[in-house]
Amino acid sequence: MGKTIAEKIFDAHLRDEPFAGTYVLDLDRVLCHEITTPVAIADLEWRGKDRVFDNTKIKAVIDHVTPAKDSKTAMQAKILRDWAHRHELHDFFDVGRNGVCHALFPEKGYIRPGFTVIMGDSHTCTHGAFGAFAAGVGTTDLEVGILKGVCAFRKPRTIRVNLNGTLAAGVYAKDAILHVIGQIGVNGATDRILEFRGPIVEAMSMEARMTLSNMAIEAGGTSGLCLPDMTTVDYLWPFIQDDFPSRESALEEYRKWCSDDDAHYEQVLDFDLSGLEPQVTYGYKPDCVKPVEEMAGSRIDQVYIGTCTNGRIEDLRVAAAVLKGRKIADHVRGIVSPATPKIFSEALNEGIIQVFMDAGFCVTNPTCGACLGMSNGVLAEGEVCASTSNRNFSGRMGKGGMVHLMSPATAAASAVAGVIADARSL
Amino acid sequence: MKKEFGGPAIFLDRSDINTDEIIPAKYLTEVTKDALKPYLLEDLTLEGFDPKGESLQQARVVVTRENFGCGSSREHAPWVFEVNGIHTIIAESYARIFRQNMFNGGMLAIELPKADIDRLFALQRSGSVEISVDLEQQNVLARSSARQESIPFEISPFDKALVTAGGWVEFADARY
Ligand code: SF4
Numbered sequence: 001m002g003k004t005i006a007e008k009i010f011d012a013h014l015r016d017e018p019f020a021g022t023y024v025l026d027l028d029r030v031l032c033h034e035i036t037t038p039v040a041i042a043d044l045e046w047r048g049k050d051r052v053f054d055n056t057k058i059k060a061v062i063d064h065v066t067p068a069k070d071s072k073t074a075m076q077a078k079i080l081r082d083w084a085h086r087h088e089l090h091d092f093f094d095v096g097r098n099g100v101c102h103a104l105f106p107e108k109g110y111i112r113p114g115f116t117v118i119m120g121d122s123h124t125c126t127h128g129a130f131g132a133f134a135a136g137v138g139t140t141d142l143e144v145g146i147l148k149g150v151c152a153f154r155k156p157r158t159i160r161v162n163l164n165g166t167l168a169a170g171v172y173a174k175d176a177i178l179h180v181i182g183q184i185g186v187n188g189a190t191d192r193i194l195e196f197r198g199p200i201v202e203a204m205s206m207e208a209r210m211t212l213s214n215m216a217i218e219a220g221g222t223s224g225l226c227l228p229d230m231t232t233v234d235y236l237w238p239f240i241q242d243d244f245p246s247r248e249s250a251l252e253e254y255r256k257w258c259s260d261d262d263a264h265y266e267q268v269l270d271f272d273l274s275g276l277e278p279q280v281t282y283g284y285k286p287d288c289v290k291p292v293e294e295m296a297g298s299r300i301d302q303v304y305i306g307t308c309t310n311g312r313i314e315d316l317r318v319a320a321a322v323l324k325g326r327k328i329a330d331h332v333r334g335i336v337s338p339a340t341p342k343i344f345s346e347a348l349n350e351g352i353i354q355v356f357m358d359a360g361f362c363v364t365n366p367t368c369g370a371c372l373g374m375s376n377g378v379l380a381e382g383e384v385c386a387s388t389s390n391r392n393f394s395g396r397m398g399k400g401g402m403v404h405l406m407s408p409a410t411a412a413a414s415a416v417a418g419v420i421a422d423a424r425s426l
Numbered sequence: 427m428k429k430e431f432g433g434p435a436i437f438l439d440r441s442d443i444n445t446d447e448i449i450p451a452k453y454l455t456e457v458t459k460d461a462l463k464p465y466l467l468e469d470l471t472l473e474g475f476d477p478k479g480e481s482l483q484q485a486r487v488v489v490t491r492e493n494f495g496c497g498s499s500r501e502h503a504p505w506v507f508e509v510n511g512i513h514t515i516i517a518e519s520y521a522r523i524f525r526q527n528m529f530n531g532g533m534l535a536i537e538l539p540k541a542d543i544d545r546l547f548a549l550q551r552s553g554s555v556e557i558s559v560d561l562e563q564q565n566v567l568a569r570s571s572a573r574q575e576s577i578p579f580e581i582s583p584f585d586k587a588l589v590t591a592g593g594w595v596e597f598a599d600a601r602y
Binding site for chain 1: 452458498582587593
């Protein structure tokens with residue numbers, strides 16, 4: 001019987017099987033940020049084991065609250081910074097060079113097909129877009145990852161999600177994944193791996209695939225994988241051109257990770273997305289999803305464009321195309337946070353930043369910021385935000401605040417209309 | 427070191443209780459577990475539940491429904507239970523990362539079928555419930571003043587080994 005991509009990656013990285021069904025994997029990447037890593041560092045120090053398994057495979061960034069907003073966040077950043085320097089991490093990103101982890105690390109070429117990746121962050125599933133097994137873990141798993149370069153997982157069980165048809169103009173990866181989560185529910189893929197397949201995924205850019213994979217965790221998924229193809233190779237080419245004589249040879253190498261035709265899936269779900277409308281969430285769970293027309297007219301106070309879900313250059317281009325020549329509604333606060341410095345400079349060079357500013361947006365530095373209600377746009381009690389992020393839990397952007405998740409196009413249109421609005425009918 | 431399991435139970439009758447409800451993100455700036463102590467379940471709105479109430483303060487076990495601990499990977503969620511003396515959670519199901527975090531910290535995330543969880547909730551209607559856990563025998567004994575329920579549970583050998591070792595760091599350090 002054939003194997004899924006996840007099974008192939010597990011096989012190739014198996015260090016130990018201490019008990020039947022428990023797989024301890026060797027890790028290619030251990031990614032760190034300043035919120036979940038400091039406690040792991042402190043614990044390693046306390047145990048007298050302040051070591052790292054490989055300072056070329058561990059990458060670290062200060063991204064959640066940056067530049068620091070107060071003494072406590074300054075201390076978290078300092079703990080990570082001192083540790084990164086102490087162990088001479090090859091890749092550590094501090095203020096000015098830092099960006100949202102799940103946008104920054106792929107952009108640097110750190111994620112490759114067939115890799116195993118962990119991070120103390122639930123949206124680590126994003127990196128599955130490259131055909132890597134990438135999973136969010138807690139601080140203890142992170143700590144063992146840092147010290148030993150291993151992590152334990154259960155036998156991978158995969159749900160294959162076929163996205164069939166074509167997305168209509170004005171409908172994006174965000175709409176597709178919101179729809180899928182709306183259908184399978186926040187518990188629909190718990191402890192399962194999602195494998196995104198089908199013509200819609202094949203036609204997607206790496207940016208769009210990252211949006212898709214990013215939200216696998218919102219259905220409970222451990223990782224959200226896309227199969228490596230020429231789009232993957234093209235994206236990675238600047239980083240791998242010395243390793244391969246040609247793009248075709250890189251593709252041939254990466255293809256070996258692709259799932260076999262006769263691989264076993266726990267479930268196969270088919271979605272025909274040809275008629276899909278833009279999607280918006282309405283409640284406090286990411287599976288509370290409706291077509292935009294049913295939500296149109298809902299009151300908003302703030303619009304947030306950015307995050308690891310939709311803060312990439314393609315997202316900013318889409319939003320700017322909607323905003324160009326328009327002003328946002330008087331009562332709306334618009335905030336845009338390009339996810340990395342590279343994205344910020346591209347947006348600057350393309351005139352996109354000017355479009356946002358002319359429309360009345362506040363442009364922040366790359367950071368998670370308001371996405372988790374820690375800085376740069378926290379909501380007051382009773383306020384509502386139209387957001388391109390991935391999580392609408394009650395209080396996520398500030399106690400008593402409400403978040404509607406949507407695509408950058410819908411968010412931009414809503415900023416202009418002052419209420420939730422369909423970009424296609426602006 | 428192996429932890430203590432069992433004690434007075436608190437019942438949270440809802441599915442999909444997420445990590446932001448267990449410990450809001452604004453407290454993630456703390457760098458010690460103890461500092462989290464006052465904020466347990468601060469943002470959980472649930473009828474009859476008071477995050478500052480006595481029943482939470484006395485609780486050593488949480489009984490709840492499906493997909494407990496969904497959302498963020500923050501281990502602050504199990505930690506805030508740990509520093510409040512709650513080392514045992516009994517639910518129908520868990521989010522993967524939360525569940526792993528519990529065992530990685532040497533704590534117990536017991537999974538029971540819906541019918542058994544219903545029995546525990548029914549027991550609670552006859553008064554406060556005290557739960558004891560026999561890890562060797564893989565059995566939960568729940569007592570109210572009126573009656574008691576004895577319920578066996580499944581646990582994988584790996585999870586059991588983590589609890590016995592005191593957590594994943596101890597297990598991994600001894601082995602790799
Ligand atoms: S942007 Fe939001 S979801 Fe993404 S890593 Fe940052 S806080 Fe988490």
